[in-house]
Amino acid sequence: MSRGRQAASSSSEGVKIGKDLLSQVVSAIESRDMSAALERLDDFKVHAAMYFNAIDVSSEFRADELRLSREAAERGVMISAATKDEASFERHAAQAKAAYEACERFPDGMIERSANEPLIIGLNLLRLLVQNRIAEFHTELEITNAETLADGRVQAVLELERFLMEGAYNKIAANRGALPDPSYEHFMSMLMDTVRDEIASCAQSAYARLSRDDATRLLGFSSASEFEVYARSREWTIDGNGTVIFNEEIAPASAKDIPSASLISQTLLYAKELERIV
Amino acid sequence: MDVDATSTTPETTARETNTPPSALAVLARCAKDVEKSVEAKGEARFVNRALRETATVRREFTGENVRAFVRAVLPEESAAREALSARCGATGAKTTSKGTDTSDGDAIDASEIAPCAFPEMEVYAYLVVLMYLIDQKRGTDALECAREAVDRIRQFNRRTMDVLAARVYFYYSLTHERFGALEDARTTLLALYRNAALRLDEIGQETLVNLLLRNYLHYKLYDQAEKLRSRVTLPQSRSIQQQCRYAYYLGRIRAVQLEYSEAKEYLTQAYQKAPTSAKGFRLECLKWITIVRMLLGEIPQRKELTQPEMCAALTPYFELVQAVRLGDLTAFQSATETHGKTFHEDKLNHLITRLRANVIRTGLTRINTAYSKISLADVAEKLGLTSVEDAESVVAKAIRDGNVDAVIDHAAKVMYSKETTDVYSTTEPQDAFHVRIAFCMDTHNEAVKAMRYPPKDAKKKTPDAPGARDVENDASGLDALMDDDDFDFF
Numbered sequence: 001m002s003r004g005r006q007a008a009s010s011s012s013e014g015v016k017i018g019k020d021l022l023s024q025v026v027s028a029i030e031s032r033d034m035s036a037a038l039e040r041l042d043d044f045k046v047h048a049a050m051y052f053n054a055i056d057v058s059s060e061f062r063a064d065e066l067r068l069s070r071e072a073a074e075r076g077v078m079i080s081a082a083t084k085d086e087a088s089f090e091r092h093a094a095q096a097k098a099a100y101e102a103c104e105r106f107p108d109g110m111i112e113r114s115a116n117e118p119l120i121i122g123l124n125l126l127r128l129l130v131q132n133r134i135a136e137f138h139t140e141l142e143i144t145n146a147e148t149l150a151d152g153r154v155q156a157v158l159e160l161e162r163f164l165m166e167g168a169y170n171k172i173a174a175n176r177g178a179l180p181d182p183s184y185e186h187f188m189s190m191l192m193d194t195v196r197d198e199i200a201s202c203a204q205s206a207y208a209r210l211s212r213d214d215a216t217r218l219l220g221f222s223s224a225s226e227f228e229v230y231a232r233s234r235e236w237t238i239d240g241n242g243t244v245i246f247n248e249e250i251a252p253a254s255a256k257d258i259p260s261a262s263l264i265s266q267t268l269l270y271a272k273e274l275e276r277i278v
Numbered sequence: 279m280d281v282d283a284t285s286t287t288p289e290t291t292a293r294e295t296n297t298p299p300s301a302l303a304v305l306a307r308c309a310k311d312v313e314k315s316v317e318a319k320g321e322a323r324f325v326n327r328a329l330r331e332t333a334t335v336r337r338e339f340t341g342e343n344v345r346a347f348v349r350a351v352l353p354e355e356s357a358a359r360e361a362l363s364a365r366c367g368a369t370g371a372k373t374t375s376k377g378t379d380t381s382d383g384d385a386i387d388a389s390e391i392a393p394c395a396f397p398e399m400e401v402y403a404y405l406v407v408l409m410y411l412i413d414q415k416r417g418t419d420a421l422e423c424a425r426e427a428v429d430r431i432r433q434f435n436r437r438t439m440d441v442l443a444a445r446v447y448f449y450y451s452l453t454h455e456r457f458g459a460l461e462d463a464r465t466t467l468l469a470l471y472r473n474a475a476l477r478l479d480e481i482g483q484e485t486l487v488n489l490l491l492r493n494y495l496h497y498k499l500y501d502q503a504e505k506l507r508s509r510v511t512l513p514q515s516r517s518i519q520q521q522c523r524y525a526y527y528l529g530r531i532r533a534v535q536l537e538y539s540e541a542k543e544y545l546t547q548a549y550q551k552a553p554t555s556a557k558g559f560r561l562e563c564l565k566w567i568t569i570v571r572m573l574l575g576e577i578p579q580r581k582e583l584t585q586p587e588m589c590a591a592l593t594p595y596f597e598l599v600q601a602v603r604l605g606d607l608t609a610f611q612s613a614t615e616t617h618g619k620t621f622h623e624d625k626l627n628h629l630i631t632r633l634r635a636n637v638i639r640t641g642l643t644r645i646n647t648a649y650s651k652i653s654l655a656d657v658a659e660k661l662g663l664t665s666v667e668d669a670e671s672v673v674a675k676a677i678r679d680g681n682v683d684a685v686i687d688h689a690a691k692v693m694y695s696k697e698t699t700d701v702y703s704t705t706e707p708q709d710a711f712h713v714r715i716a717f718c719m720d721t722h723n724e725a726v727k728a729m730r731y732p733p734k735d736a737k738k739k740t741p742d743a744p745g746a747r748d749v750e751n752d753a754s755g756l757d758a759l760m761d762d763d764d765f766d767f768f
Contacts, residue, residue, distance in 0.1 A: 135535040141628055142498040142534060165635040167675025170667045202674035206686045214688050259705060266712055273719045 014051035015064045021047055022068055025075050034083045041079065044072050063111055070099035074116045081123055081183045086131075093124040118151035119181055125157045126187045129164070130194065137161065153180040160191070169199050173220050196220060200234055204246050212242040301338040305347045305406065308332050312402045313394050316438045322481075325441040332406065339410040341366045348403050353393040358400050358430065362407050365419055397434055401427065401442045408449045417457030424450040428466060435477060444485040451489040460496050467493065471510075480513035484520040487512065491527040498625065500534045507531065522551045526563055533566060533629060538574045545570060561588050562624075568595050569629050572636060577603045594620045602633060605641025607662035610634065638663075638672060639681050646682040646695050654691045666691060 021044040028037035052065045076092035103111040121144055128137040141149075141158075148154055156175070163171045172195050176188055196219055203210060203218060210218070216227040231238060237245050308328035315324035345366035352359040404427035411420035428450050431443045447470060454463040467490050474482035487510050494503035507528065516524075529544035549563040568578050583589075583596045594617035601610035614621065614630055621627040641661045645652060658669035673693055676682045683696040701707065 135537075136501075138534055138536060138628065138632075139500045142500055142625075162631075162634065165632070166638055167635075167672045168663075168668050169671045169675075198675075199671070202671070202678040204678075206674035206677040206684075207688055208685055210688050218688075263708075270715065273722075277722065 012061060014047075015061050015068065018044060018047055018052070018065070018068045022072055022075070025072070029075065029079065029082075034079055037075070037079050038083075041072060041076055044068075048072065063106060066099070066103050066106060066111060070096070070103055070114055071116075073099045074114065074120055077120050077123060078183055081186060084186045086127070089123075089127060093120065093127070096120050097124075113147070118148050118153045119183070121148055122151075122153040122157045122180070123183060123187070125154065126160070126184060126191070129157065129161055130187045130190045132194075156180045156184075164195075164198075167198075167202065169195050169202075192220070196230075200230075204234075204236075207246060209246065210244045212238060212244060215244050300343070301335040301340075302343045302347060304331055304335045305343070305351075309347075309351050309394065309399065309402065312398055312442070313396065315441075316396050316398050319438065322441050328402070329441075329445060332409070336409055336413065339406070339413065341410075344406055344410045348407065351394060351399055352403055353395050356395075356400060358403065358426075361426070362403055362423075365407055365423055366410065397430075397436065398439050398442055401431060401439060401446060404430065405442060405446055405449065408446070408453070412449065412453060412456070415457075417453075420453040420456075421458055424453045428470070432470075432473070437477075437479070440479045440481050443479075444481045447482070447485055447489060451493065455496070460493050464490070464493050475510075478513075481517065481520075483510075483513055484516050484524070488520055488523045488527065491524070491531075495527060495530060495625075500531050503527070504531050504535070518551055522548045522559070525551070526559070526566075529563075529570075530566060533570050533573075538570050541570045542567065542574060557587060561591055564588065564592065565595055565624055565626065568592075568599065569626055569633070572599065572602050572633055573629065575636060575639070598630065598633070602637050602640060605637055605639075605644050605661070607634075607637055607641065610637045639676055642673065642676050642682055646684055646693075650695050652693055654686070654693060657693060 021040060025037050025040040025044060028034075028040055048065070048069055052069065073092055073096035077089060077096055080086075080089035080092050100114070100117060103114075121140075125137060125140060128134075128140060144154070149158075156179070160172055160175065163169065163175075172191070176192065179185065179188060199219055203215070212224060212227065215231070216224050219227060219230065221227040221230065228238070231244060239245055308331050311324040311328035311331075315321045315328075318324065345363045348359060348362045348366065352362070404423065408420060408423050408427060411423055424446070427446050431439065431446060447467070451460070451463050451467065454460050467486055471483065471486040471490065473479075474486055487506070490506055491503050494500070494506065512524070525544045526548035529541045529548060532538075532541035532544060545563055545567045549560060549567060552559050552563065554560070564582070568583065571578050578599055583592045583599060585592075594613065597613040597617070598610070601607075601613050610633070618627065621630050638661055642657070645657060645660060654666045654669045654673065657673060658664070658666055661669065661672070663669050663672065670686060670688075670691070673682070673684070673686060677684055677686070685694045685696065686692070687694065
């Protein structure tokens with residue numbers, strides 16, 4: 001038992017092996033071999049769990065260990081972003097967040113902020129935006145510190161959110177070309193799909209008719225044929241002159257418009273409450 | 279026993295009719311109330327009265343009278359007696375103005391206070407000293423004292439102590455917030471909550487839940503706060519103060535989670551239930567309500583934001599409301615920039631950035647009602663948007679969301695407004711009526727609920743005449759005095 005505890009205490013050797021393992025992860029990422037990177041990362045995690053000691057905070061190696069764990073979590077986020085694995089992304093992002101917190105709490109502020117922090121936070125925010133988890137997006141935003149928020153990589157995501165809320169969809173498309181980091185690519189393309197659907201539903205209600213070319217451009221399709229496939233999926237009619245016609249006829253007010261169910265329930269509620277009073 | 283207590287009270291009051299009762303006399307009376315409450319097996323009325331009265335003389339606390347009180351009320355063998363009186367003594371020497379009085383500090387006549395061996399009295403003494411230290415801004419002393427008090431309370435498991443203990447927890451959290459890191463208090467508070475829940479200490483539970491929520495929200499940990507909130511079960515009978523606080527915190531959580539209508543409901547509840555004397559708390563509520571209402575697309579009324587006593591603090595919000603009401607994006611931006619710091623301090627900056635879309639929407643609605651046909655370039659200019667394309671997609675979204683009733687002609691870049699339909703031909707008036715009726719019903723039900731008698735065991739204790747009179751006194755004073763003291767600290 002005592003031997004086991006001995007093994008778990010921090011040591012310079014443990015840190016060194018950790019560093020080696022992590023550098024293997026980095027080189028695997030650089031050679032774009034993500035599955036190998038993921039394997040190496042798992043090796044590191046096992047090593048960290050065995051030899052890094054979270055209890056002995058006073059150890060002189062603790063700062064190094066924290067730095068390594070933080071970098072490992074960051075790498076994990078990047079790998080998952082590249083492999084488009086959302087579940088593992090979420091996991092790694094949570095780990096990274098915990099690592100940032102641990103570093104921040106470290107006594108005397110000995111650990112500097114990671115240069116990658118804004119990137120990880122930005123990516124995570126973008127993911128929440130894409131998955132339409134807006135409440136979590138905003139909760140996350142509240143706990144992000146001002147310094148990180150001011151970074152361009154986070155600002156870009158905040159801008160996207162604002163455009164989405166306002167409806168400035170054209171700007172989102174324009175921003176796609178100017179991504180602050182290549183790892184945003186995957187989520188951004190997912191976001192574009194959402195945006196296209198949004199534009200389509202807006203167009204449907206805002207325009208009476210739209211020429212095919214305009215519609216193609218508006219929805220960000222590169223060719224008219226692509227657009228036609230899409231138009232068919234949304235059941236839009238395209239007439240002989242190449243004009244898209246959206247539902248034009250306005251249904252006359254009918255008995256169906258009377259919200260009878262809700263009226264009945266309201267009236268019943270009043271009756272019940274009145275009965276209680278009398 | 280009761281007869282004794284009542285027979286002395288008229289005497290003391292008679293003696294002090296010409297001069298307002300000294301702090302010490304009030305403290306003595308409070309001590310007696312605490313004692314009575316213990317004898318009545320934890321009757322909360324007496325303790326509550328003691329706490330209220332303590333709050334009224336709180337400003338008159340000096341090192342001398344607090345010290346004299348502690349020395350008189352605690353039995354000599356009590357360990358806390360020396361520790362506490364030492365804490366008050368230190369200032370007596372330090373403060374220059376009172377320096378001359380130090381010598382006769384012990385001479386203050388405290389003979390009418392009889393020592394009392396109940397541990398509750400010790401807790402009460404801790405409370406008094408703690409209040410004194412906080413008011414004197416003696417941070418480290420207050421922190422130590424609060425920790426000692428909590429440690430001491432944890433050694434007991436007495437239901438008669440609950441009300442006092444809950445108050446100590448409150449000051450424990452407050453001292454950490456003012457003089458240290460609120461974060462450090464979290465583990466202790468959680469442990470205390472666990473104990474309170476296991477012991478069915480209702481007042482303790484609700485106080486601690488609120489303190490914990492406050493603790494989380496202080497660090498903007500909305501996620502954790504919500505998790506805690508959704509998992510705790512709150513006791514049936516709850517004090518109004520704690521209900522107010524709870525509603526306020528819950529409203530804030532909901533606002534951040536974009537559940538605006540729920541947020542508005544809770545915040546308004548907190549605002550309306552809070553006593554008028556709790557100015558700080560009401561102000562805080564009002565700020566949040568203002569923003570949340572605007573996010574819902576409502577415009578707060580002018581008179582709400584120009585209440586004389588809060589007017590100055592609300593000016594930034596007033597400007598915001600103006601900007602949103604007019605749909606003026608430049609005014610909105612300048613307001614957020616000039617008052618950015620205030621908004622940041624109020625932790626509302628992120629919510630306010632979300633208002634931008636609302637500003638655009640109201641602007642658009644105004645344009646839509648004013649013009650039957652307008653070019654998109656003009657729309658862009660009026661709304662302060664950068665390009666025609668922007669304006670087009672913004673308008674398209676507003677149409678889709680049903681904010682404006684219009685059609686865009688893409689080729690001509692023009693927006694046509696549709697004829698405004700008669701509101702009275704829609705279900706709109708009915709909905710408005712429904713909201714009002716529901717509100718009235720709710721008020722009625724709440725009123726009925728409030729008029730119910732307390733649970734039957736509370737009634738059993740008051741067959742004797744003096745007790746019954748106390749009940750009357752208490753009921754009349756309760757609303758007026760609803761502990762404005764600790765609401766000040768918001």
